[in-house]
Amino acid sequence: MVGRWCTARRRAGSREARRTVPPTACRVPGPVRSAALTAVLATTAALLGGPALAADAPADYAFAGDARRIEGGNGTADAAALEPGATYRSSLPRNGVLSYRVELDASSDTYVSVTAVPGSAGEVTAVDGIRVRLRDADGNSCSTDSATFGAAHSPRPVTAWSRREIVPGATRCQESGTYYVTVERTRPQDSPPRAWDLELAAVTEPRPAAADAPTTPAPWDSATPEPLAGEPQRRPGGQGFAHATPVGQGVWRDDIRPGQTLFYEVPVDWGRRVHATAELDGSGDTSGYATGALHLALHNPVRGEVDDAAKGYAGRRTTVGLAPLPPVDHANRYAADGQVAGMRFAGAYYLVVHLAAQVADDFGEGPFGLTLRVRLSGAGRAGPQYAGESRPGGLFEVSAQDRVAAPENGPADGGAADGGAADGDDLAMKAVAAGGIGTGSLLLVGLGVWTAVARRRA
Numbered sequence: 001m002v003g004r005w006c007t008a009r010r011r012a013g014s015r016e017a018r019r020t021v022p023p024t025a026c027r028v029p030g031p032v033r034s035a036a037l038t039a040v041l042a043t044t045a046a047l048l049g050g051p052a053l054a055a056d057a058p059a060d061y062a063f064a065g066d067a068r069r070i071e072g073g074n075g076t077a078d079a080a081a082l083e084p085g086a087t088y089r090s091s092l093p094r095n096g097v098l099s100y101r102v103e104l105d106a107s108s109d110t111y112v113s114v115t116a117v118p119g120s121a122g123e124v125t126a127v128d129g130i131r132v133r134l135r136d137a138d139g140n141s142c143s144t145d146s147a148t149f150g151a152a153h154s155p156r157p158v159t160a161w162s163r164r165e166i167v168p169g170a171t172r173c174q175e176s177g178t179y180y181v182t183v184e185r186t187r188p189q190d191s192p193p194r195a196w197d198l199e200l201a202a203v204t205e206p207r208p209a210a211a212d213a214p215t216t217p218a219p220w221d222s223a224t225p226e227p228l229a230g231e232p233q234r235r236p237g238g239q240g241f242a243h244a245t246p247v248g249q250g251v252w253r254d255d256i257r258p259g260q261t262l263f264y265e266v267p268v269d270w271g272r273r274v275h276a277t278a279e280l281d282g283s284g285d286t287s288g289y290a291t292g293a294l295h296l297a298l299h300n301p302v303r304g305e306v307d308d309a310a311k312g313y314a315g316r317r318t319t320v321g322l323a324p325l326p327p328v329d330h331a332n333r334y335a336a337d338g339q340v341a342g343m344r345f346a347g348a349y350y351l352v353v354h355l356a357a358q359v360a361d362d363f364g365e366g367p368f369g370l371t372l373r374v375r376l377s378g379a380g381r382a383g384p385q386y387a388g389e390s391r392p393g394g395l396f397e398v399s400a401q402d403r404v405a406a407p408e409n410g411p412a413d414g415g416a417a418d419g420g421a422a423d424g425d426d427l428a429m430k431a432v433a434a435g436g437i438g439t440g441s442l443l444l445v446g447l448g449v450w451t452a453v454a455r456r457r458a
Contacts, residue, residue: 237262288362
């Protein structure tokens with residue numbers, strides 16, 4: 001688990017966190033690694049601006065530690081600049097349209113995602129949310145996307161994405177120059193008055209080096225995969241995209257409270273398919289009902305939403321699953337179906353689970369047991385040879401450690417994909433909890449173990 005944590009943080013975390021985690025720390029074996037080093041790394045991340053010390057951040061979302069603070073402009077004249085490869089934090093008022101600008105070349109696809117975090121205060125409507133548009137310097141629309149809270153009326157982080165794609169034969173939004181991203185609420189008249197926090201991420205994807213790259217998605221089996229069986233391994237979910245918990249194929253367990261959102265990161269290589277279901281335990285009280293209570297969504301490596309599903313909760317065990325999705329293929333971007341088009345690149349996909357705040361009205365504050373079943377199928381293969389580097393680098397690839405975490409034909413029985421390390425992790429953490437070791441003591445113990453291991457290796 002620590003190996004996956006190190007891989008993810010060095011690739012997607014803050015610059016400070018990447019410098020803080022040495023490669024040797026990722027190779028410390030067994031439960032000692034989990035009990036000591038996980039505490040050290042988590043404490044280090046908190047000290048560097050992670051969720052533990054972000055006093056001004058809503059409790060249900062942890063922003064990227066290296067997110068830059070910016071203010072959106074009121075128009076193109078004062079639009080705030082976005083740099084591809086960077087993450088930003090901003091704020092969206094109830095009324096008005098915010099503007100941001102980004103300089104694009106004439107050869108790369110560009111994606112800008114915007115995650116709105118409304119916090120837990122104030123009621124929201126089903127059609128309330130955010131709308132994101134990308135336009136060229138002449139005002140021509142390149143893309144429009146919106147994300148709403150849905151039937152549950154529960155405040156949660158919602159993400160919309162905009163994109164500029166270089167398409168053979170297209171004439172609009174193909175030139176280099178300044179482009180503008182606008183963000184607004186979809187239903188401001190019915191929206192809570194408080195400003196919403198925003199997390200923006202701009203990324204670029206180079207074109208394939210081969211001029212004859214396929215432009216038609218390959219046929220695929222649209223039958224719904226069987227949910228993965230087996231005993232679950234405990235994996236606490238993260239609180240944001242930058243802090244998502246890495247998991248591979250398997251059955252994973254956590255607790256969730258009404259109003260809470262959990263994030264998991266799943267590496268999906270070229271040619272592979274991902275399917276997931278989320279199960280909520282029964283409460284013992286079946287006298288109430290919460291509409292659209294359990295919400296599951298899949299986001300691609302640029303945070304664009306690929307698919308989502310929700311189901312009501314009546315106090316009995318409830319399961320919600322994603323629709324069948326195609327294998328990851330570069331040519332999927334040319335599909336008319338939005339779900340197929342979203343599966344356009346390899347990399348870290350995100351499973352986002354939300355439990356509606358209204359569940360507490362009839363069933364209490366919980367926590368409720370949550371089981372996430374993740375199945376990866378299909379044979380991995382080489383992807384396109386890109387003509388350049390993505391920004392940030394390595395975004396559209398799966399590392400060697402990611403492949404270990406999510407092996408082809410992984411544990412079909414739902415067991416841990418890391419050779420049983422999950423059992424050791426759980427036992428070690430239970431021992432720490434039972435012993436009542438405080439954070440400071442655990443930090444010192446972890447540093448001692450880290451130092452001893454480093455000396456022994458030297």
